[in-house]
Amino acid sequence: MARASIHNRQDSLERALHLFWQKGFHATSLKDLEKALDMRPGSIYATFGSKDGLFQEALERYARLGLAELDRTFQAYESPLAGLAAYLRALGGICDKELPSRACMLVKSLLELGERESIARDKAEALLAGMEARFVDRFAEAKKVGELDSRLDPVLLGRRLQAEIMGLRAFAQRDVDSAAVHALAEDMAQSLEALRADEVAEIV
Amino acid sequence: MARASIHNRQDSLERALHLFWQKGFHATSLKDLEKALDMRPGSIYATFGSKDGLFQEALERYARLGLAELDRTFQAYESPLAGLAAYLRALGGICDKELPSRACMLVKSLLELGERESIARDKAEALLAGMEARFVDRFAEAKKVGELDSRLDPVLLGRRLQAEIMGLRAFAQRDVDSAAVHALAEDMAQSLEALRADEVAEIV
DNA sequence: TATAAAATTGAGTAATCATTCAAGTTGTCA
DNA sequence: TGACAACTTGAATGATTACTCAATTTTATA
Numbered sequence: 001m002a003r004a005s006i007h008n009r010q011d012s013l014e015r016a017l018h019l020f021w022q023k024g025f026h027a028t029s030l031k032d033l034e035k036a037l038d039m040r041p042g043s044i045y046a047t048f049g050s051k052d053g054l055f056q057e058a059l060e061r062y063a064r065l066g067l068a069e070l071d072r073t074f075q076a077y078e079s080p081l082a083g084l085a086a087y088l089r090a091l092g093g094i095c096d097k098e099l100p101s102r103a104c105m106l107v108k109s110l111l112e113l114g115e116r117e118s119i120a121r122d123k124a125e126a127l128l129a130g131m132e133a134r135f136v137d138r139f140a141e142a143k144k145v146g147e148l149d150s151r152l153d154p155v156l157l158g159r160r161l162q163a164e165i166m167g168l169r170a171f172a173q174r175d176v177d178s179a180a181v182h183a184l185a186e187d188m189a190q191s192l193e194a195l196r197a198d199e200v201a202e203i204v
Numbered sequence: 205m206a207r208a209s210i211h212n213r214q215d216s217l218e219r220a221l222h223l224f225w226q227k228g229f230h231a232t233s234l235k236d237l238e239k240a241l242d243m244r245p246g247s248i249y250a251t252f253g254s255k256d257g258l259f260q261e262a263l264e265r266y267a268r269l270g271l272a273e274l275d276r277t278f279q280a281y282e283s284p285l286a287g288l289a290a291y292l293r294a295l296g297g298i299c300d301k302e303l304p305s306r307a308c309m310l311v312k313s314l315l316e317l318g319e320r321e322s323i324a325r326d327k328a329e330a331l332l333a334g335m336e337a338r339f340v341d342r343f344a345e346a347k348k349v350g351e352l353d354s355r356l357d358p359v360l361l362g363r364r365l366q367a368e369i370m371g372l373r374a375f376a377q378r379d380v381d382s383a384a385v386h387a388l389a390e391d392m393a394q395s396l397e398a399l400r401a402d403e404v405a406e407i408v
Numbered sequence: 409t410a411t412a413a414a415a416t417t418g419a420g421t422a423a424t425c426a427t428t429c430a431a432g433t434t435g436t437c438a
Numbered sequence: 439t440g441a442c443a444a445c446t447t448g449a450a451t452g453a454t455t456a457c458t459c460a461a462t463t464t465t466a467t468a
Contacts, residue, residue, distance in 0.1 A: 007415095107374050129378075163371035163388055168371070233425070
């Protein structure tokens with residue numbers, strides 16, 4: 001005995017995510033959202049509570065999809081190091097895809113949000129920490145299976161990889177050739193592969 | 205036969221830069237600027253034309269100061285590679301300084317600004333291209349003096365370094381220990397130093 | 409088919425936004 | 439000292455902001 005919703009929550013969230021990722025939190029107005037979601041203010045507020053709340057849900061969706069893609073890449077490679085390198089190489093093709101932005105939405109949010117949006121900023125921080133943890137885990141796994149020299153620190157390597165990815169994607173946000181980004185990612189991937197235990201043995 | 209200005213243009217610009225760097229373009233309101241510059245709207249507009257114009261001047265000042273610091277570091281080291289490594293290590297201490305933001309203002313702007321602020325965004329892009337050019341120059345110099353293996357590409361290395369710095373500073377924007385950022389910068393500096401011709405010879 | 413509950417609407421709110429400009433202030437030089 | 443020019447002021451502008459809520463529409467069930 002109730003009216004059914006004409007909007008799919010996930011679909012609305014996906015549209016909002018697209019807009020927020022492209023324009024950022026501040027530059028995305030409720031007018032923009034109304035148009036993109038084809039919803040009137042009342043419906044948006046009834047569904048998501050506030051612009052801030054909608055943004056936070058969009059952030060979570062972004063991170064969830066990103067982590068899923070990461071895991072998909074990892075699962076395709078038995079070797080942890082190979083999986084990490086493949087993920088980097090895939091990022092090299094970021095300019096070829098049609099995305100709202102080449103930069104990571106978590107990083108965009110981290111850099112844009114201030115005290116007034118501290119909850120969303122903290123959420124972005126937590127999600128970035130989660131990504132870092134996955135990288136660290138993968139490096140730890142590589143160490144366990146003997147791919148990685150025992151003297152190397154998975155935590156440092158994980159952080160380093162996250163910083164490289166942040167940098168790669170920020171760089172890709174510049175008006176640069178797709179080829180330059182591919183070359184950059186390839187270079188990073190090779191640096192990562194050079195960590196293989198047998199190769200490290202030669203230079204340490 | 206004219207009234208002298210009570211405001212120092214450079215000083216006003218410095219205050220505006222502080223605010224824009226900290227909060228970003230959109231989150232910085234004219235009210236904020238009025239308070240920080242101790243100027244009324246009329247004076248601000250008479251001096252800088254518009255919020256956008258003021259932001260652009262702040263961007264240029266930021267880049268000018270940044271380039272000056274870069275050159276100062278380079279001049280302190282005869283070896284190009286050592287200068288680049290020293291610059292990275294200095295960035296490792298970014299969390300210890302009292303700055304408006306740990307992230308690069310050019311990157312923040314690149315990620316935040318959209319079509320509506322295209323002039324400022326293009327300016328940020330151009331300034332980043334200028335930074336990249338300095339890195340490339342320095343790597344080319346390293347190659348010329350034989351510090352760098354002749355098979356390595358200064359353009360790729362320059363871009364890679366810029367991406368690493370972008371990443372390092374974005375990472376430092378997270379709520380992380382100063383020690384972690386120091387370790388990250390040290391790791392990056394060592395990777396850079398590992399490019400020295402004599403060391404490369406062993407692994408290629 | 410009548411009822412009740414949920415979903416949607418969109419005009420309206422108060423606050424804030426960047427910007428303007430006429431009026432007032434101040435210092436310099438004739 | 440008088441007059442001019444530059445600088446500063448701050449109230450007012452209209453646009454836009456996020457958000458609210460009473461009224462309306464819709465639909466499943468009794």
